Amino acid sequence: MCGRYCLDTPRAELxxxxxxWLRADDSAWLEHYAPRELIRPHEPVLAVRREHGEDRLAHMLWGLLPGWVKDPLEAPRPINARAETIAEKTSFRGPWRHHRCLLPSTGFFEKGHLIHRKDRQMFWLAxxxxxxxxxxxxxxxxCCVITTRPNSLVAPLxxxxxxxxxxxLESVWLEPGDGAHRRALEPMLTPSPPDPWDCRALKPAATKNNHQQLSLLD
Structure with a gap:
């Protein structure tokens, strides 16, 4: 699963x-941006989505609330969607067809470890x-994060x-498309190769704190 991630890129670099992806009226989104070393479920997150033929920057709450829900206070708010079942599950199949998005990230957490790119560059969560x-x-x-089986780096965690x-392939991911297009996206739902990634154990104090937080979601 993905229960915590970070986006700590400085504003100018981001x-x-x-x-x-930015339009003239998107600058307001970044005026309130601050690097975040820990992003938790149900917090606002930065996302890129395509709507009415345009790619736009947006803030969303992490925890999917389907548009068909009658009572938002009673509905479950999943933070993850399993890649294997997104085309079948009631909460996910509509967004899978029409509402895919990109979540910028610089790392994600698993069991007291931070997984990030070896070059420390930003990447896109699906x-x-x-x-x-x-x-x-x-x-x-x-929104929610799509998850898949782990690669060899993450599997021990x-x-x-x-x-x-x-x-x-960002634009390809955002394109609504038809059934054939979605089938063409399926190879992207497999684990990322481990070579570009690094896994770093957090410091003892941070490890204890982060492990407690993650345990609440496991």
Whole structure:
């Protein structure tokens, strides 16, 4: 699973990395950005999504609230969606068809360890998003992280890991497409090769704190 991740890229560097995704009116999203060493479920997260033919930057709550839910206070809010069943599960099959998103990250946590790229560069977690509209017209946009079986680096720590969208395939991932397009995306739902990744044990104090937090989700 993916129960914690981080995005600690400095603002100026992040703005440069996201420059191809930004529109003139997207700058407000980054004005409130601050590097985060620990992002938890149900917190606001930064995401890129495609809607009405445009790729846009957005803030969403981490924990998917399907648009068809009647009572948002009673509905489960899954933070992860299993890659093997996203086309079948009621909560995920609509977003899988129409609402895929990208979540920028610099690392994710598993059992007191931080997994990040060896070059320390940002990467994209594969996600799904949806929009819930209340009777009064209020809107809430939420998302979840897609997970798959682990690669050899993560396997000693957990039996799941987040799906990582390969560099250069971001637009392909966001394209709504048809059934044939979704089938073409399925190879992207497999584990990322271990070679580009590094696994670092956290410091004792941080390890204890992070392990306690992660245990609540396991």
């Amino acid at each position: 703005q440069q990395l996201l420059s191809s 996600g799904l998003w949806d929009r819930w509209i209340g009777p009064d017209g209020s809107e809430v946009e939420t 957990h039996d799941r890991m987040p799906v990582i969208v390969p560099d250069g």
